[in-house]
Amino acid sequence: xxxxxxxxxxxxxxxxFPYLLIKGKWHKDFLSRFGGFSKEIEERLCLKPNIWIxxxxxxxxxxVLGLIDKIKERFVHYQIVCxxxxxxxxxxxxxxxxxxxxxxxxxxxxxxxxxxYIDLIKPRIYISSETEIWPNIYTALANNNIPVVLINGRIxxxxxKGYKGVLVLTRKVLKxxxxxxxxxxxxxxxxxxxxxxxxxxHVVGNLKFDVDIDAEAIxxxxxxxxxxxxxxxxxxxxxxxxxxxxxxYKKLSAEFKDLRLMIAPRHxxxxxxxxxxxxKSGFHPIKFSKIxxxxxxxxxxxxxxxxxxLRNLYSIAALVFVGKSFVKGGGQNMxxxxxxxxxTFVGPRTDNFKDVTRVLLKENVLVQVKDPEELLREMKAMxxxxxxxxxxxxxxxxxxxxxxxxxVRTLRxxxxxxxx
Numbered sequence: 139x140x141x142x143x144x145x146x147x148x149x150x151x152x153x154x155f156p157y158l159l160i161k162g163k164w165h166k167d168f169l170s171r172f173g174g175f176s177k178e179i180e181e182r183l184c185l186k187p188n189i190w191i192x193x194x195x196x197x198x199x200x201x202v203l204g205l206i207d208k209i210k211e212r213f214v215h216y217q218i219v220c221x222x223x224x225x226x227x228x229x230x231x232x233x234x235x236x237x238x239x240x241x242x243x244x245x246x247x248x249x250x251x252x253x254x255y256i257d258l259i260k261p262r263i264y265i266s267s268e269t270e271i272w273p274n275i276y277t278a279l280a281n282n283n284i285p286v287v288l289i290n291g292r293i294x295x296x297x298x299k300g301y302k303g304v305l306v307l308t309r310k311v312l313k314x315x316x317x318x319x320x321x322x323x324x325x326x327x328x329x330x331x332x333x334x335x336x337x338x339x340h341v342v343g344n345l346k347f348d349v350d351i352d353a354e355a356i357x358x359x360x361x362x363x364x365x366x367x368x369x370x371x372x373x374x375x376x377x378x379x380x381x382x383x384x385x386x387y388k389k390l391s392a393e394f395k396d397l398r399l400m401i402a403p404r405h406x407x408x409x410x411x412x413x414x415x416x417x418k419s420g421f422h423p424i425k426f427s428k429i430x431x432x433x434x435x436x437x438x439x440x441x442x443x444x445x446x447x448l449r450n451l452y453s454i455a456a457l458v459f460v461g462k463s464f465v466k467g468g469g470q471n472m473x474x475x476x477x478x479x480x481x482t483f484v485g486p487r488t489d490n491f492k493d494v495t496r497v498l499l500k501e502n503v504l505v506q507v508k509d510p511e512e513l514l515r516e517m518k519a520m521x522x523x524x525x526x527x528x529x530x531x532x533x534x535x536x537x538x539x540x541x542x543x544x545x546v547r548t549l550r551x552x553x554x555x556x557x558x
Contacts, residue, residue, distance in 0.1 A: 167225075167228070167243055170242070170243050171243045171244065171245055171246045171251065172245070172246060172248075172250075172251045172254070173245060173250075173251050173254025173255055173258065175242065175258060179240060179242065180258060182217075182240055183219070183240065183258055183259055183260070185217065186215065186216055186217040187215065187216050187217075187260070187262050188216065188217055188218075188219045188240075188259050188260060188261050188262065189209060189213065189216045189217070189218050189219070189261065189262060189263055189265065189556070190219045190221065190259055190261035190263070190264045190265065191205075191206065191209075191218060191219070191220050191221070191265045191266075191267070192220075192221045192222070192244055192264070192265070192266045192267060192270070193220060193221075193222055193227065193231070193267045194222060194223045194224070194227065194244075194267070194268070194270060195222060195223060195224040195226060195227035196224070196226050196227050196230050196445075197470070197471055198222075198227070198267040198268060198290075199220075199222060199227050199230050199231050199234065199235075200230075200234070200349060200471075201267060201290055201345045201346055201349060202220075202267050202289075202345070203234055203235070203349070203350075204345070204348050204349060204350060204545050205289070205345065205545050205548060205549065206218055206220070206235065206236075206239065207236075208545060208546075208549050209549065209552070210236065212549065212553070213556055216262065216556070217238060217239075217240065218235075218238075218239045218240070219239075219240045219242060219259055219261065220235060220239055220240070220241050220242070221241075221242050221243065221244040221245075222241070222243065222244060223243065223244050226405075226445060228241060228243060229445070230445070230446075233446075245275070247272045247273065247274045247275055248274060249274050249278070252274045252275050252278045253278055256278055256279065256282055256284070261279075261284055262284070262555075262556060263284065263285050263286075263287060263552070263555050263556060264279050264284055264285070264286045264287070265287050265289055265552065266286070266287070266288050266289065267289055267290050267345075268288075268289075268290050268291060268292055269288055269291045269292055269293050269297065269325075269329070271301065271308065271311050271312070272311075273307060273310075273311045276311050276314040276315065277310075277311065277314055279314065280313075280314035285316040285317075285555040286314055286315045286316055287315070287316060287317045287319065287551065287552055287555065288315055288317070288318045288319060288320075289319045289345065289548050289552075290319065290321060290344065290345040290346070290544070290548075291318050291319055291320040291321060291325055291329065292320070292321045292322070292325045292490070292492075292493070293325055293328040293329060293332075294468070294489045294490055294492075295489050296489065298328050298332075301332050302332070305332070305333070308332050308333060309332065309333030312329070312332060312333045312334045313333070313335075315334065315338065316338060316555065317338050317340065317551050317552075317554070317555075318334055318338055318339045318340065319340050319342045319544075319547070319548045319551055320339060320340065320341050320342065321341075321342075321343065321344045321493050321544075322341065322344075322492075322493040323341055324492070324493075325341075325493070326339050326340075326341050340547075340551060342544050342547040342548050342551070343541065343543055343544035343547065344493055344494060344541070344544055345544045345545060345548065346471060346473050346494060347473065347494075347538055347541040347542050347543075347544060348542050348543070348544055348545040349473070351449065351473075351474055351477045351478075352449075353449050353450045353452070353453040353478070354450050356450045356451070356453065356454055357454070358454060360430075361429055361430070361434075361440075361454075362429055362430060362434040363398060363434055364396075364434075366396045367396050367397075367398050368394070368396050368397050368398070368456035368457070368521075369397075369398055369399075369400055369451075369454060369455045369456050369457075370383075370387060370390070370397055370398065370399050370400070370455070370456065370457045370458075370459070370517070371400045371402065371451055371452065371455035371457070371458050371459070371475075372399070372400070372401045372402065372458075372459045372461060373402045373448050373451070373452065373458060373459065373460055373461060373470070373475070374402065374403075374404040374448070374460055374461040374462055374470035374471075375401060375402070375403050375404060375459075375461035375462075376403070376404055376461055376462045376465055376466045377408065377465065377466075378464070378465035378466075379461045379462075379464050379465050379485075380401055380403070380412050380415055380416075381415065381419075382464060382510045382513070383399065383401065383459060384399070384401075384415070384416065384419045384421070384439070385419075385510070386510065386513060386514045386517065387399040387439070388419070388420075389514060390514070390517060390518060390521070391436075393518070394521050395436075397456075397521070398434075398438070398439075398440075399439045399440070400426075400439070400440040400441075400442065400451060400455075401416075401439065401440070401441050401442065402442035402447065402448050402451060403441075403442070403461075404461060404462060404470065406442065406443050406444055406445050409425060409441050409442070409443035410443075412441050413425065413441050416439045416441065420437070421437050421438070421439045422435060422437045422438045422439070423438075423439055423440075423441055424438050424439070424440050424441070425440075425441055425442075425443045426440055426441065426442040426443055426444060426447060427443050427444060448474070449474055452474050452475040452478050452480060453478045455475065455478075455480050456480070456481075456521075456527075457480070457481050457483070457517055457520060457521070458475040458480045458481070458482045458483065459482075459483045459484070459513070460472045460475065460482060460483070460484050462487075463484040463485030463486065463487050463488050464485035464486070464487065464510070466487075467487030467489065468487060468488070468489055468490040469484060469487065469488030469489065469490050469491040469495070470491075471491065471494075472484055472488075472491065472494065472495070472498065472504060473494060473498075473538060476498055476503050476504060476534045476535075476537070476538060477534060477535050477538050478534065478535075479530060479531035479532065479533075479534040479535060480530070480531075480534070481505065481520045481526075481527055481530050482498075482503070482504050482505065483504075483505045483506075483507065483513060483516060483517065484504065484505075484506050484507075485506070485507060485508075485509075485513070486506065486507070486508045486509075488506070497537075497541060498537070501533070501537040502530075502533075503530050503533060503534045503537055505520070
């Protein structure tokens with residue numbers, strides 16, 4: 139079965155590589171995913187026994203930061219190896235993780251690549267953030283008696299349908315997992331229906347609620363705005379959503395003269411194209427990197443062209459829209475703006491954050507809309523209701539704090555497989 143899987147994977151890769159080249163996602167370290175570590179990393183891997191933690195991209199990296207701190211504090215005789223898939227995830231991991239954490243790209247799920255990684259890392263445990271099921275990795279780890287623990291586990295509607303479509307393979311792979319730390323009862327129910335052993339499935343909550351959120355001191359004046367301005371921040375937007383927000387802003391700004399729009403795309407490399415879109419819409423685009431040297435006129439729209447700024451900008455916004463919830467779907471993390479007490483809006487497609495969305499809607503600190511017309515109405519109503527804004531500002535952080543605790547519960551389960 140796994141030989142066939144390898145062949146299918148290679149054929150898919152051959153078709154996918156041209157896409158990487160066209161989209162500019164190919165980078166010099168890409169081939170390291172076959173197991174070609176540098177001599178320096180190979181030497182560091184031999185210094186201590188290793189705990190291997192996998193976090194796909196930026197969102198997962200941010201989620202595991204607190205857990206990694208707890209693991210390092212508890213298991214001082216081990217070192218952490220963190221693998222990720224995307225370049226943005228890799229760059230963030232290099233910046234945010236402690237310097238003694240070894241950051242690598244994850245292996246391609248090919249038998250030879252996986253065996254090479256396991257031989258070099260020799261992990262005492264493999265911890266995977268969220269529910270990514272890789273047949274060759276999990277099988278090879280199990281064959282080497284290395285426990286596999288899924289943390290912050292969730293199964294989206296799309297993933298659930300996909301896993302059910304290859305149920306024979308899914309069940310075989312899930313047998314390799316020693317513990318499933320799931321976000322919610324629904325996620326636990328789904329992984330059980332896919333073949334997980336009920337004795338290994340635990341509902342521990344969502345690690346996203348435990349993320350420590352802080353922001354650098356930043357002010358409207360420092361960014362070139364006046365103290366009367368109110369920022370409508372469109373964060374983590376995907377292609378197609380910028381048009382929606384620009385149109386809404388055009389209508390809102392006719393009534394609310396002090397309102398200003400900032401767009402922070404999920405992929406900053408799209409900034410140039412968004413600037414062109416802003417200009418075609420009749421506004422003046424200003425890149426965030428140039429914000430202090432250009433005059434902030436009423437027709438200015440700021441486009442964020444660098445990574446790592448979004449959290450700081452959430453802290454000064456008046457209204458926030460969180461993207462990937464209208465066009466592409468799945469959603470992005472809406473916890474950060476809620477933490478800062480900001481009226482936060484999302485579109486209808488937040489499948490990747492079902493549990494978070496459910497909690498925040500129940501606590502009345504999130505507004506979910508079905509279409510752009512409703513988003514315009516809800517944002518207008520919010521701007522007309524200072525009392526509602528104040529209520530959200532006072533309760534957002536308190537709500538999030540009440541749902542904490544998943545990190546401690548997850549660490550307790552991980553500890554069953556490691557010695558202090």
